[in-house]
Amino acid sequence: MRGTVSARVKTGLGAIAVIAGCVWGPPSGDCALTVILARHAEPVSSADPDPPLSAAGKRRAQSLAATLRATGVAAIYTTEFRRAEQTAQPLADSLHVAVQRVGAERTTDLVEAILKRQSGVVVAIGHSDTVPRVVAALGGPAIDIAPGEFDALFVVSIAGSDVSVVRLRYGAGAPPVAASTSSKRSQVMKINFVRSGGFAAMPGLTVQGVIDLDESAGKVTSESRKYQRDLPAREVEQLRLAADPARMARAKAALAALSSKLSDAYQYDISVVTSDGKSQKLTFNAGGGDDVDKAAPGLGGLVRWIDDEAQKIKEHR
Amino acid sequence: MLTAPHRLPGFCILPPHILVHIATNSPTKELRDLAVHALELDHSLRASRTTFALQGGLRAAHPAAAAAPPQEKRTIYDAQHSQNLPGRLVRSEGQPPVADNAVNQAYDGLGDTFVFYLSAYQRNSIDNAGLPLVASVHFGQRYDNAFWNGQQMVFGDGDGVIFNGFTGCIDVIGHELTHGVTGSEANLTYQGQSGALNESISDVFGSCVKQFKLKQTAAQADWLIGAGLLASGIQGVALRSMKAPGTAYNDPQLGQDPQPADMQHFVHTSQDNGGVHINSGIPNHAFFLAATSIGGHSWEKAGRIWYDTVCDQNLKPSASFSAFAKLTARHAALLYGAGGMEQKAVMDAWRQVGVK
Numbered sequence: 001m002r003g004t005v006s007a008r009v010k011t012g013l014g015a016i017a018v019i020a021g022c023v024w025g026p027p028s029g030d031c032a033l034t035v036i037l038a039r040h041a042e043p044v045s046s047a048d049p050d051p052p053l054s055a056a057g058k059r060r061a062q063s064l065a066a067t068l069r070a071t072g073v074a075a076i077y078t079t080e081f082r083r084a085e086q087t088a089q090p091l092a093d094s095l096h097v098a099v100q101r102v103g104a105e106r107t108t109d110l111v112e113a114i115l116k117r118q119s120g121v122v123v124a125i126g127h128s129d130t131v132p133r134v135v136a137a138l139g140g141p142a143i144d145i146a147p148g149e150f151d152a153l154f155v156v157s158i159a160g161s162d163v164s165v166v167r168l169r170y171g172a173g174a175p176p177v178a179a180s181t182s183s184k185r186s187q188v189m190k191i192n193f194v195r196s197g198g199f200a201a202m203p204g205l206t207v208q209g210v211i212d213l214d215e216s217a218g219k220v221t222s223e224s225r226k227y228q229r230d231l232p233a234r235e236v237e238q239l240r241l242a243a244d245p246a247r248m249a250r251a252k253a254a255l256a257a258l259s260s261k262l263s264d265a266y267q268y269d270i271s272v273v274t275s276d277g278k279s280q281k282l283t284f285n286a287g288g289g290d291d292v293d294k295a296a297p298g299l300g301g302l303v304r305w306i307d308d309e310a311q312k313i314k315e316h317r
Numbered sequence: 318m319l320t321a322p323h324r325l326p327g328f329c330i331l332p333p334h335i336l337v338h339i340a341t342n343s344p345t346k347e348l349r350d351l352a353v354h355a356l357e358l359d360h361s362l363r364a365s366r367t368t369f370a371l372q373g374g375l376r377a378a379h380p381a382a383a384a385a386p387p388q389e390k391r392t393i394y395d396a397q398h399s400q401n402l403p404g405r406l407v408r409s410e411g412q413p414p415v416a417d418n419a420v421n422q423a424y425d426g427l428g429d430t431f432v433f434y435l436s437a438y439q440r441n442s443i444d445n446a447g448l449p450l451v452a453s454v455h456f457g458q459r460y461d462n463a464f465w466n467g468q469q470m471v472f473g474d475g476d477g478v479i480f481n482g483f484t485g486c487i488d489v490i491g492h493e494l495t496h497g498v499t500g501s502e503a504n505l506t507y508q509g510q511s512g513a514l515n516e517s518i519s520d521v522f523g524s525c526v527k528q529f530k531l532k533q534t535a536a537q538a539d540w541l542i543g544a545g546l547l548a549s550g551i552q553g554v555a556l557r558s559m560k561a562p563g564t565a566y567n568d569p570q571l572g573q574d575p576q577p578a579d580m581q582h583f584v585h586t587s588q589d590n591g592g593v594h595i596n597s598g599i600p601n602h603a604f605f606l607a608a609t610s611i612g613g614h615s616w617e618k619a620g621r622i623w624y625d626t627v628c629d630q631n632l633k634p635s636a637s638f639s640a641f642a643k644l645t646a647r648h649a650a651l652l653y654g655a656g657g658m659e660q661k662a663v664m665d666a667w668r669q670v671g672v673k
Contacts, residue, residue: 197433199492199556204572205479263464263516267589286459289400
């Protein structure tokens with residue numbers, strides 16, 4: 001879902017660090033750091049690896065400047081690509097703040113540069129893959145930016161022991177072209193899943209299944225157990241949303257980090273085949289869907305579904 | 318609580334939980350290392366569970382451990398059949414038993430394991446720095462599993478058809494807690510041979526906790542993992558047998574215990590993190606052979622050798638069976654003399670399971 005999403009990260013840790021007179025504890029105005037991140041605006045469509053902004057993109061860059069002009073921006077970072085620089089330029093011009101370039105591949109350097117500032121408001125314009133990486137490195141949750149989505153603005157606030165991320169929209173909404181592309185987008189047709197391992201790890205506890213989906217109907221089959229169940233239209237729709245291949249692709253690193261902390265948790269092998277013949281695979285360990293949602297928001301539903309179905313499959317004689 | 322200033326470029330302003338997040342989740346190694354280093358500077362964090370969440374990446378000595386007398390700090394939560402952790406607090410250290418038996422079993426099992434590590438190896442909790450022990454019971458709906466999530470133990474109730482509740486077995490609790498110990502020491506990667514070693518170490522000390530509690534010698538012990546866990550209709554005695562891997566159960570519904578007892582029968586699979594719960598049978602059996610050959614209480618000599626190996630900085634996260642075996646032989650020699658009965662028993666045990 002797009003719109004405003006707010007996520008908070010909090011731990012029960014009581015430690016407070018004192019740095020150069022700056023106390024990290026309860027939020028304090030002087031020490032709050034706000035990082036505003038956005039993907040570049042719409043580029044022209046061309047084979048050029050470094051395309052400039054389109055007319056719509058230039059309008060969006062103007063509206064970024066209008067939106068952020070009064071927020072007290074102290075520094076502006078972009079990548080080396082023209083579309084990112086051109087997105088930041090109107091804001092930089094209106095504030096008389098120089099644009100600082102940090103290579104798209106140098107996310108680490110960017111995060112370090114941002115964190116050195118300790119307080120104030122910083123803007124960073126990147127790309128659909130670098131913005132989520134920076135948000136995660138700042139301590140925020142996993143976020144995603146869809147291919148045709150240029151209007152997302154992320155406000156990361158770091159204060160006290162809290163990191164909060166608010167997702168906003170700015171400028172014109174996604175153009176109709178993007179909307180029609182998404183409705184024609186290839187659909188999930190098949191989901192294979194295997195849940196194995198766990199503390200007991202008995203062969204009979206490993207559950208395997210295949211979900212076949214067509215327009216509005218579907219069925220789940222577990223051949224080894226001679227199990228089959230027809231899926232109602234609503235469940236088909238839910239599974240399609242839960243098993244979004246793009247989200248799965250983005251979740252890989254976060255789920256690998258989750259897996260590395262766990263022992264005796266189940267291993268999940270999930271592969272999704274779409275109507276364009278492509279497939280997306282994911283292997284990870286998890287202690288249930290809530291665990292997965294914390295690491296990769298939105299994917300927990302699929303894990304909860306597999307856990308529930310595994311119980312039905314196991315009980316089937 | 319105030320701590321010394323951090324001075325590391327880039328991380329000096331960050332609250333510790335963000336450093337932990339960066340240390341565990343960052344896409345690049347440099348960033349992770351920087352965050353870990355910044356955390357290391359913060360001595361107050363050494364004893365915190367958050368530092369421990371770095372999967373044992375910090376092997377620093379714990380000055381705090383010597384300062385206060387070791388004392389267990391147990392907290393049991395009820396997940397109330399959700400998957401939301403930790404859940405509702407139901408029993409804290411020192412509080413009397415509650416009506417819910419699973420809560421009391423978890424509380425007692427954590428206590429037994431804490432006492433075992435302290436008495437047998439002078440280890441003060443999971444991190445040897447008095448880490449509070451946290452467990453959640455009633456996780457999920459009829460959840461057939463128990464696991465360690467890097468910070469706490471989690472117990473399902475079992476479905477009542479295959480399993481009884483997971484809190485009923487002291488060796489299961491010892492097993493889960495030992496994952497924490499391994500995580501804060503060797504931090505063996507949970508995949509393939511190093512993963513099977515990680516699993517085996519949990520079975521070894523899980524079994525030792527039970528033997529310690531029952532005051533059994535190696536000859537008297539049943540060497541089973543999860544005895545009593547299988548519901549009455551299931552054809553089997555336990556989940557695993559260290560004495561005779563592959564014989565714990567043979568049930569029409571659950572299949573046959575797939576554990577090998579030697580390298581000739583090593584199982585190659587992509588499931589279960591590369592068969593970590595299957596091939597653990599090999600090092601499990603080696604420990605059984607060494608402990609019974611040495612005789613007496615397993616935890617005293619064989620256990621000590623294994624414990625020192627797990628805590629040896631030369632044990633790499635990616636260690637193979639062979640690397641682990643060599644280190645056990647070295648520690649047997651360090652503890653009881655080169656060429657002594659103990660070292661011979663250890664080397665002979667590994668030879669018998671085909672680990673060279």
